[in-house]
Amino acid sequence: MSTGTEAPAVAGTEAPVTKEKKKAQLSEGAKAERRLAWMLCAPAVIIMVAVAAYPVLYSVYLSFQRYDLRFPDQAKFIGLSNYAAVLSSPYWWQALWNTVVITVFSVVIELVLGMCLALVMHRTIFGRGTVRTSSLLPYGIVTVVAAFSWQFAWTPSTGYLSSLFGDAAPLTDHWKALAVIILAEVWKTTPFMALLLMAGLALVPEDLQKAAKVDGASTWQRFAHVTLPLMKPAILVALLFRTLDAFRIFDNIFVLTSGGHNTGSVSILGYDNLFSALNLGIGSAISVLIFVCVAIIGFLFIKGFGAAAPGSDLKR
């Protein structure tokens, strides 16, 4: 949830610069520049490797062990048994299914709403600062706090939303609870989507719009045939970021249902097995599988749809 706040903005605004650079063959100066860039990046990369690589590799190592904190004597190497246990468990598939449903619905709704919001923010002439600030407010609220507000709002006798719908208790039903989770997720991260898309809108040259207007294109035609194609890289980056984020959903579910009524995501399942059951082997296997899923999503976006990996050159 909290990751990648500034990175996408950078990817969006940098696009024109990197595009131009790509055209020229690498000269001596460019090579020197590239070396300098590497050196400037090096400290960050080294720290990232030190901080991220060790836990990641350690959890891969743990996932091949029978390792339960309560039975330390029984710890031993058991190969792929943990993966077999996870992949043959209905709990994993239920959690994966929930996660996919939440991811697909929340990202699609966010894309549509985020696009509307981005257009509004882009086109506002008066009070631009106020409009942008107010539409970004939900993103500035801590997810856990927001989730508690949703929980209270949907609980009979404490909530206004619940009494609005005749003392409904949607959190006590599988599908309704999932809908509330998606709603909370959409409310929270649509501004983020809008922010990324707004950066994309800035890529569309005003001249092209004017030219299309002169040629007699309607507002919708200009949006569909001029704006959208030019925004494609930004849209794909936004989708990539939000899909990866949504797939790892934890805090909203943890507060709203804590996984009750079969609403747990894969992250909730991993958390329960790691921290409640204290089973490091199984829990690590789940974490590694989540990592694999995230990697697959990233691969599909970059290779399949041609989204640019952050930092790499944008394709046209």
Added chain:
Amino acid sequence: MGIVPRSSQSRRRSSTLGSGVLTALVVSTQLLVACGSSSSSGGATLNLYIYPDNSGAVQQAADTCTASSNGRYHIKYQKLPNGADGQRQQMARRLAAKDSSMDILGLDVTWAPEFAAAGWIREWTGEDKAQVEQGTLQGPVETATYQGKLWAAPFNSNTQLLWYRSDLVPTPPKTWDEMLKMSADLAQQGKPHLVEIQGNQYEGITVWFNTLLASAGGSVLTPDGTEPSLGPPAVTALTIMKNLATSPAADPSLSVQMEDQNRLAMESGTAAFELNYPFVYPSMKANKPDLFTNFKWAPYPAVSADQPAHVTIGGINLAVSSYSKHPAEAFEATLCLRNRDNQKLGAIKGGVPPSISDLYDDPSLEADYPFRKDIQASLASAAVRPLTPAYQNISIVISHAVSPPASIDPESTESSIASQLKDALNSKGLVP
């Protein structure tokens, strides 16, 4: 604890005001002085990690013990999170990392075997052990015992009673069948008739199942704790749960109710019976004085008329961490924290039933604890939840299998629990 925020605050001030540097210096000197003075008072600092107690009884006990130690130790009360899961997770996480800053641990009655098997807590032996066992109720001692060894000292205890409205029910029911029949009769007369009990998918429903199972003469595990036992008594217990859930006695929101929702429902006047802990008594007194006049208690209903109920025991046990740097002082302080005076204080101020037997005969408890004899009797024949390191997994299996109670199918639910328990005992497979 307070050091970090305060110095960062002063740092911020110094960056906005040029002269703030001086302030920061003054503040940090004060902090240094404060640190110096606390350590110079001598003795070991013992960190007591236990549930957050808003009554002040735990803090007062810690202060009294510190004072009476003549400077040998200083007990620092560190509040754990509110929920039991949060408490267990914090302690387990830190103990797994061999955190030496935890000395005395407040464990829920179901955690001692788990912490003992993992090597996180020290065994009670010799004189200390004898002192703990002397005069303490049998049920609480049993919860702190694993594989014949004592791992913790019972701090307080807890158990459920049947609470009922004497204006609707002149004589309290002796058995579950009687209670459901009374409720159905009341429903026919159009009077408040609901039976309030914990039906949410959490520890509370496991407690309900365990109580019924023990009352029917069965147990979750075999005595050595390695195999599922269950059998016909479990089918009886599941049948009762299903009967309640599918009868007019069931609260419409039974499947999401926990202790506090039960209390609120009883106070709102829709229910005639409530199975709950004694905290409902002072609450009813404060919130609904008119209902309180008819708010009475009785022993927990039995499964069959010829055998009293065995109610699942709750409460907190105190253990000494294996990684504590001051074990001798920690054992001594624990004995002080749970002594007669401090347990009495906890009962009067905090409303928690004591674990020392003869405190229940203390006349000064009469005013706040008119039901003390019933609690004592209930604790004397209490049912203990399975004593195994894998308890958490077992509880999750049970609470998932019997939730929601209306969808129980006694025979098949019993066999489903039995087969899942085998995996849970070996910590194989996933927990949902």
